[in-house]
Structure formats: C-alpha cells, structure tokens
Amino acid sequence: MSRTGRGNVETMVRDYIKKNPELIISMRMGILNVSKLSRKISQEETGYNIISIRSALNKIFMENSSADTVHIDRLLSESKITLQDKIMVITVDRKIDNLNFLSATYLTDSIVYIVDETKNKKLDLPKNAVIERNVSSLHIFSSMEIVKTPGFVMKINERLFSYEINVLQLISCSNETIIIVNRKDAIRAYEALMNQ
Numbered sequence: 001m002s003r004t005g006r007g008n009v010e011t012m013v014r015d016y017i018k019k020n021p022e023l024i025i026s027m028r029m030g031i032l033n034v035s036k037l038s039r040k041i042s043q044e045e046t047g048y049n050i051i052s053i054r055s056a057l058n059k060i061f062m063e064n065s066s067a068d069t070v071h072i073d074r075l076l077s078e079s080k081i082t083l084q085d086k087i088m089v090i091t092v093d094r095k096i097d098n099l100n101f102l103s104a105t106y107l108t109d110s111i112v113y114i115v116d117e118t119k120n121k122k123l124d125l126p127k128n129a130v131i132e133r134n135v136s137s138l139h140i141f142s143s144m145e146i147v148k149t150p151g152f153v154m155k156i157n158e159r160l161f162s163y164e165i166n167v168l169q170l171i172s173c174s175n176e177t178i179i180i181v182n183r184k185d186a187i188r189a190y191e192a193l194m195n196q
Contacts, residue, residue: 009048013056016041025158027061034058072155076193079142083190086117089132089169089180090125099123102137103178105171112169114178135168136186138193140177147174156193163192 017023026032038054090113103114146152169180181189
C-alpha cells in the first residue's frame with residue numbers, strides 16, 4: 001500500500017494519539033520522549049518516515065500544549081469545588097426506596113448511589129448490596145462552558161494522576177462532576193484540583 005504526503009503521516013499520528021490518550025498526559029507533564037515515541041510508531045505503523053513522524057508529533061504537541069490547556073485550566077480554576085466526607089457508595093441491582101442520596105447513576109444492570117452517611121442512619125439494603133466506606137467525594141460545579149470543551153474531565157484526571165491519587169468513581173453530567181476517592185487521599189485530591 002502506497003503512503004505519500006505529509007497529510008497522511010499527520011493523520012496517522014493523530015489517529016495513533018487518539019488511540020493512546022495517555023500520550024497527551026505525558027506530553028502535558030513534559031515527560032514524553034518524542035524521539036523514542038517516533039521510533040515506536042514507525043515500528044508499529046510501517047511505511048512511514050521516522051523524521052516525518054517526529055515532525056508530526058512535534059506539531060501536534062505544540063497545538064495541544066497551548067490555548068486548550070490554558071482555557072481548561074481557567075475553567076477548572078473558576079469552578080466551585082467542595083469536599084465531603086462521611087459518604088458511602090452503594091451499588092445495588094434494584095432501586096432503593098426512601099434512600100436520601102446525593103447522586104444516583106443508573107447503569108445497565110445496577111444502580112450506584114452516593115449517600116451521605118449522616119442522613120441515612122438506618123439503611124435497609126438488599127443482601128447483595130456492595131458498600132464502599134471510607135471514601136470522600138469532590139463535587140465540582142463548573143460553568144456550562146465545560147459542556148462544549150473537550151478535555152475538561154481529562155484535565156481533572158491528569159491532576160489527580162500527577163498526585164498519584166486513584167479515582168474510584170467519576171460521574172460527569174452537564175456542568176457537574178463528582179469524583180470519589182479514598183478518604184485518606186481526599187485532602188491531596190482537593191489540593192490537586194485547587195492548585196494552578
């Protein structure tokens with residue numbers, strides 16, 4: 001198969017990055033070795049010149065490192081972020097009546113409730129309920145602009161990743177994002193999102 005022209009190399013590299021989004025995170029953190037990645041791509045995608053691949057990578061990373069990141073950082077800095085302890089996550093296979101919950105996510109075969117422990121002292125849960133305790137939630141209220149801004153949730157994950165914080169659950173709907181982390185990581189997670 002003949003491959004000619006710069007546009008084809010750039011298109012291939014963009015497709016490669018879309019399939020490997022962790023590369024964008026590495027690039028934004030400044031830890032990506034472009035030469036090594038160029039060699040890797042040229043081995044996996046045969047028929048492309050390594051110098052052209054490196055050139056395409058540099059162009060794409062220059063695009064990704066400027067305006068979009070600044071815009072997303074601004075949106076996150078303007079968001080209201082609250083941290084809440086004394087919560088638990090309950091996963092069940094059917095709706096629970098009379099449950100005072102903060103959030104309910106209806107999945108194909110289960111429902112995930114985020115519950116304030118202080119408002120639900122006595123719970124009548126099904127025997128097969130899975131309960132996660134010792135967790136905290138970070139609730140992010142943003143402007144409606146995030147709905148049309150690609151990369152907002154990725155930026156949140158990048159920040160938490162850079163602090164070595166594991167996200168247990170993430171719910172994003174419209175301009176609200178709820179993140180569940182281990183309680184021991186809650187303060188650091190809050191700092192990761194607040195620090196600019």
